[in-house]
Amino acid sequence: MSNIDPSERFIPLTPIASDGPVLFIDSQAPLVDLHACASERLVTALDYLNLMACATLRDASDKDIGTVTNTARLLLQDVRDVLAAIQTRAFSK
Secondary structure (H helix, E strand, C coil), rough: CCCCCCHEEEEECCCCCCCCCEEECCCCCHHHHHHHHHHHHHHHHHHHHHHHHHCCCCCHHHHHHHHHHHHHHHHHHHHHHHHHHHHHHHCCC
């Protein structure tokens, strides 16, 4: 285990619904685990959007559309943040 300062080790996910970060990425987690985390969220977001693309929206309300887009946005924002942590590790050597 390295002696990295916790403020450098734990990278906050981009806050969306709060003024400050609540969830953090362990920048020292194994790269395979960071990749699995990003991959799971990306595949889930794509599957979700594919499902929604095939659904009919005749009975959808404005709230439903907002829920769909916000769900995809949250998942994709997490993917971007985890990929940034992977990129930092991969190119810092």
